[in-house]
Amino acid sequence: MVADFMDVPDHGHEPVLLNAVMKLLSPRHGQVALDCTAGRGGHASALAQAVMPGGLVLCVDVDPENLAYARTRLGQWSENCRYFQANFAQAGEVLQAAGVSGVDLVLADLGVSTNQLTQDSHGLSFSVDAPLDMRLDPELPTTAADLIAKLPEKDLADMLFTLAQERWSRRIARRIVQTRQTAPITTTRQLADLVRQVVPPEFGRHKIDPATKTFQALRMAVNAELDNLGTLLGQVPQFMNPGGRAAFISFHSGEDRLVKHAMLEWQEKNKCRVLTKKPVLPDEMEIQTNPRCRSARLRAAEFVAPADLPPP
Ligand SMILES: C[S@@+](CC[C@H](N)C(=O)[O-])C[C@H]1O[C@@H](n2cnc3c(N)ncnc32)[C@H](O)[C@@H]1O
Structure with missing residues (x-):
């Protein structure tokens, strides 16, 4: 059966392109992962499962309710997960606060979660009558x-x-x-x-x-979404460990353009290899079960030590 646009799935949100994200990031035991948009913890729990034992997952979200939900969901790995109510534009400061100098895996699954769309408090949807707020970060x-x-x-x-x-x-x-x-x-x-x-x-x-x-x-x-993404993209190469991988899921052509151009620029400067020549899109089956994913575009890059790169 085709899901209704406003159906709220288990956990309040269905992680988009989960298999493709995991394949592209290829997480391994002991790695440090930064989930810039922890949301309801769908991607974060898959990452936690893959990097434990010995790994560390840093979860960031501007929305305190979503972050609290992710924390509960990731409870079984609590000793190796840390939570930051912060904007991913401040990723550098988050890493400093966590005492982490480099990360192996970065994920940013942009936009909003399904529960945020349907919650009155956010006022994000034209289908739900609510105060016209739209702030994901209540402190804005x-x-x-x-x-x-x-x-x-x-x-x-x-x-x-x-x-x-x-x-x-x-x-x-x-x-x-x-x-x-x-x-x-x-x-x-x-x-x-x-x-x-x-x-x-x-x-x-x-x-x-x-x-x-x-x-x-x-x-x-x-929510200054394009500005925040631009700031995050400006920081990512500074904190990626050699061999680390970063993945971005966009739902808007302007966001996807920023991600694509940033990755090409990193590649031109010999900082990374782009792993996705074209963006990865959800297949028909995922769109049938989760119609909200239909505009998703996934891009990923692998950061490499300069010696690993072929000569220009
Ligand atoms: C699409 S949801 C992520 C869902 C998550 N991957 C999961 O599997 O549950 C996007 C999340 O990013 C958060 N968010 C949006 N912009 C942000 C920003 N600039 N900094 C941190 N979090 C942000 C939203 O509050 C929301 O929880």
Whole structure:
């Protein structure tokens, strides 16, 4: 049976491309793994299983609830796992705090987990009426409602176009500005209804909700997703051990482009070998059972000691 988009699986989230990730990272006993997006601990528990005995798993997440869940899930390896409520843009500081100078395995499974989409507290979904928040990190100062209330019309339109390629960005931005002059836009339903009224009706018949791109762009802006990924990518070569492997799962073309270009740059500088000429995609069977994975793109690289590289 095909799973519904908003079905919440066991553990609140189904790890995406798990077999491909494990194959590309090829974890071994005794290795140090950094899961930059521990989430519900699906990938992290597979990594823990593979690096124990003797290994270490460092779990990072901005969302304290998800991190707490991952900690419980990885309980059997508690002596060899450490948890950091932090942004992966601060991966270097996390490693310093953990007293670790180099890691063998890095995973970043970007975006949000299924339970975060359905939880009212996050206000991430146009299918669940909730306060328009969208912060994955509750300590961030600015919510989606703040951006909707304050951004000038042009900045709103640019955000929708740049982050989600929303072709109706100007119309949506204009309507937001008109609406907020009479009443603040503070809930997901208000925003979703507003977008649905602006996007021409023929597009409403398509499978995706007309509000999809607006919600995606706002979430990416609130959580500075591209900036954080860029910062992480800038740090990875500095902390990879020779022979270490790094894998990134993106759900957005802008993220995948950043990962692809970073890996090519590392390779040009003789820091790594790219293991995935093309991104690895989920197969039909995974898409049937977990429709949320359909836009996933996995890329991986192996960091090598300079002597291991062929001459240029
Ligand atoms: C797709 S889920 C990861 C799911 C996880 N791989 C699993 O198997 O359960 C993405 C997670 O990354 C976290 N996250 C998003 N951006 C982050 C960032 N910049 N730093 C740390 N965690 C982040 C989210 O809070 C969420 O828990």
